[in-house]
Amino acid sequence: MTGGTIRGLGVSPGVVGAPLARLAPPVRTSPADPVTESPEGALARVEWALGAVAAQMAERADRVGGVAAEILITTSAMAADPSLVSAAAEQLRAGQPTGHAVTLAVEGFCAQLEAHGGYLAERVTDLRDIGARAVALLAGVPMPGVPAPGHPVVLAARDLSPADTATLAGSDVVALLTEEGGPTSHTAILAKSLGLPAVVGCPASAELPDGEFVLVDGSTGEVRVGPDAMGGVRTGSVGNGPVGTGPVTSATGPVTSAAEPAATGLVKSGTGPAATGPGRTRDGRPVALLSNVGTAADARAAAGSEAEGVGLFRTEFLFLGRRTQPGVDEQTEAYAEVLRAFGNRPVVVRTLDAGSDKPLPFLRLGAEENPALGVRGLRTAIRYPETLADQLTAVTKAAHSVGRPVKVMAPMVATSAEAEHFVVIAREHGLDDVGVMIEVPAAALRAGELLDVVDFVSIGTNDLGQYTMAADRAAGALGHLLDPWQPALLDLVALVGAAGRARGKPVGVCGEAASDPLLAAVLVGLGVTSLSMAPVARPAVFAELRGLATEDCAAIAEAARSGVGADQARDRARTVRDERWSVRP
Amino acid sequence: MTVPPTLSSQVRHCSAYPGVEPTVPSRTVTIASRVGLHARPAATLSRAAAATGLPVTLSVADKQPVNASSILAVMSLGVGHGQSVTLTAEGEGAEQALDTLAALLASEQDGQ
Numbered sequence: 001m002t003g004g005t006i007r008g009l010g011v012s013p014g015v016v017g018a019p020l021a022r023l024a025p026p027v028r029t030s031p032a033d034p035v036t037e038s039p040e041g042a043l044a045r046v047e048w049a050l051g052a053v054a055a056q057m058a059e060r061a062d063r064v065g066g067v068a069a070e071i072l073i074t075t076s077a078m079a080a081d082p083s084l085v086s087a088a089a090e091q092l093r094a095g096q097p098t099g100h101a102v103t104l105a106v107e108g109f110c111a112q113l114e115a116h117g118g119y120l121a122e123r124v125t126d127l128r129d130i131g132a133r134a135v136a137l138l139a140g141v142p143m144p145g146v147p148a149p150g151h152p153v154v155l156a157a158r159d160l161s162p163a164d165t166a167t168l169a170g171s172d173v174v175a176l177l178t179e180e181g182g183p184t185s186h187t188a189i190l191a192k193s194l195g196l197p198a199v200v201g202c203p204a205s206a207e208l209p210d211g212e213f214v215l216v217d218g219s220t221g222e223v224r225v226g227p228d229a230m231g232g233v234r235t236g237s238v239g240n241g242p243v244g245t246g247p248v249t250s251a252t253g254p255v256t257s258a259a260e261p262a263a264t265g266l267v268k269s270g271t272g273p274a275a276t277g278p279g280r281t282r283d284g285r286p287v288a289l290l291s292n293v294g295t296a297a298d299a300r301a302a303a304g305s306e307a308e309g310v311g312l313f314r315t316e317f318l319f320l321g322r323r324t325q326p327g328v329d330e331q332t333e334a335y336a337e338v339l340r341a342f343g344n345r346p347v348v349v350r351t352l353d354a355g356s357d358k359p360l361p362f363l364r365l366g367a368e369e370n371p372a373l374g375v376r377g378l379r380t381a382i383r384y385p386e387t388l389a390d391q392l393t394a395v396t397k398a399a400h401s402v403g404r405p406v407k408v409m410a411p412m413v414a415t416s417a418e419a420e421h422f423v424v425i426a427r428e429h430g431l432d433d434v435g436v437m438i439e440v441p442a443a444a445l446r447a448g449e450l451l452d453v454v455d456f457v458s459i460g461t462n463d464l465g466q467y468t469m470a471a472d473r474a475a476g477a478l479g480h481l482l483d484p485w486q487p488a489l490l491d492l493v494a495l496v497g498a499a500g501r502a503r504g505k506p507v508g509v510c511g512e513a514a515s516d517p518l519l520a521a522v523l524v525g526l527g528v529t530s531l532s533m534a535p536v537a538r539p540a541v542f543a544e545l546r547g548l549a550t551e552d553c554a555a556i557a558e559a560a561r562s563g564v565g566a567d568q569a570r571d572r573a574r575t576v577r578d579e580r581w582s583v584r585p
Numbered sequence: 586m587t588v589p590p591t592l593s594s595q596v597r598h599c600s601a602y603p604g605v606e607p608t609v610p611s612r613t614v615t616i617a618s619r620v621g622l623h624a625r626p627a628a629t630l631s632r633a634a635a636a637t638g639l640p641v642t643l644s645v646a647d648k649q650p651v652n653a654s655s656i657l658a659v660m661s662l663g664v665g666h667g668q669s670v671t672l673t674a675e676g677e678g679a680e681q682a683l684d685t686l687a688a689l690l691a692s693e694q695d696g697q
Binding site for chain 2 (some may be wrong): 035070073074077078081083084109112115116118119123127261516
């Protein structure tokens with residue numbers, strides 16, 4: 001394809017253009033691969049490949065600094081270890097093909113490290129990465145994982161795993177484009193947290209060749225392809241608009257081709273007036289506009305924004321990729337860092353949301369036929385109560401060490417008995433502002449019961465949508481069912497909002513729905529008192545609510561719920577909103 | 586899991602297991618690092634061992650000695666905090682090199 005426009009679902013705002021690069025799959029080696037060189041020749045190439053990987057790691061260490069640099073230096077030392085070359089030499093002498101000899105050498109050491117467990121076993125990921133990189137070099141194919149060509153790229157993939165996306169921060173990637181995935185996919189959530197424009201659910205992107213220039217609009221879902229798109233950037237968008245924390249800062253790579261002078265990282269940000277002060281409706285009703293954060297780095301970035309606090313601190317990020325559970329001290333430090341970043345602004349810590357869809361080696365939950373319906377969220381605490389106890393201890397200690405209050409909430413609660421169980425444990429740990437998430441339709445239907453035992457609730461619209469519509473969040477083909485405008489989902493939110501109002505208790509929303517300005521108005525109209533979103537979405541939501549009074553929001557919500565299907569709900573809400581939105585008091 | 590033959594072959598020219606051959610200089614030392622010889626302390630040791638330019642071995646309990654200049658071999662021993670290890674080295678300056686390496690293992694490297 002050389003030109004034209006393709007479409008997907010815009011899930012993270014911003015416009016950016018750059019050459020396309022793909023997530024390279026790791027090369028699989030096999031003893032059946034052809035042996036094409038003498039053992040001596042192969043050994044020389046293996047030494048070269050491992051040396052090149054070691055040099056690359058050392059170079060990356062120079063660029064990143066800090067703790068990440070230390071890890072990279074150690075990884076570089078492993079790649080440069082003569083024992084690895086000797087082990088590969090042994091395999092080559094035994095007649096193994098070149099690439100497979102490296103794989104076997106690496107696996108030999110992995111097995112020994114894994115046998116020790118703990119810290120040592122965790123290093124096998126790094127060791128296998130070294131092997132995969134060396135094998136890719138030997139095969140003359142791109143290195144696996146996120147491409148790092150040294151200039152900005154739009155990363156294209158079928159879909160991204162949490163492991164892939166974890167390495168995006170500080171990379172050359174300035175936008176994401178995936179064939180699959182919906183508005184609540186991991187790709188979408190991570191893109192927002194990093195401020196990367198993203199378009200998901202775009203099957204046509206599979207046809208785009210590497211290096212093709214693409215202009216990705218993360219608001220409209222439009223992807224312009226080829227030289228025309230470059231022209232579009234040059235005339236329409238450079239340095240235009242309040243850029244803020246967008247990817248423009250990372251867009252400083254060298255131009256790779258004289259024929260593509262504008263091809264590297266030209267960025268236009270989202271639109272909307274500057275947001276100042278706390279969120280409120282035109283008639284002055286406060287609606288706290290909070291941030292979703294997953295890491296201390298997220299928290300520092302979000303704390304620099306106008307966000308009035310953290311509505312969802314996802315603690316999984318500390319646990320994912322670990323073979324052993326992080327200790328209380330390590331957890332305390334990680335939580336304290338987030339609390340410290342936000343000073344006196346409220347922070348809601350969500351306890352571990354693990355399950356067989358987000359497996360953790362130290363929680364042996366086993367494989368499940370239906371992980372989304374299995375032992376996950378608070379349900380894991382029944383089998384592993386000490387994991388929850390440790391986490392609550394760490395949250396309490398972190399709050400004490402920083403000298404400020406903290407709120408906690410549990411994920412995946414279905415009944416008021418579960419909610420009460422969590423409240424009792426949390427209070428035993430000295431936590432006095434305790435809530436639960438509403439993600440299960442049963443919890444929404446009986447929200448009053450739950451609110452009688454907790455201090456607040458927070459609606460996770462992503463999971464609530466998944467369970468209401470019986471549509472897997474990971475299934476790209478079901479994106480239309482996962483549309484947060486589905487009136488059935490809005491009905492459930494309305495039930496929760498009404499229950500909260502009746503009891504004078506806060507009802508938040510921390511799903512992706514909160515970041516759609518028009519839908520945010522609907523949620524406020526349904527009785528929601530705070531909205532938590534990626535910081536990049538806040539200015540637009542702030543501006544939307546400033547132009548609507550409480551009664552306008554109620555009217556928009558009513559219009560949305562009168563719609564049949566998501567599209568009609570959205571259209572009807574839009575019509576009423578356009579009649580009523582005004583910045584005049 | 587057995588130690589790959591390559592590791593023992595690295596050691597072969599050192600000609601001695603600690604305690605068996607009294608003429609080989611050796612030091613026995615208790616690991617001070619709170620986390621044992623995991624990746625970073627192992628990297629520090631292997632770098633220092635390689636810098637001596639001598640064949641240096643590290644052994645623990647009843648396992649075969651390994652080449653102390655190899656970070657992977659050192660990590661593979663899985664040495665924990667408080668465990669006792671033996672270093673050997675041969676050649677000119679071996680005694681001094683062993684003193685340096687033993688001091689390194691006996692110091693807490695965690696804060697570095």
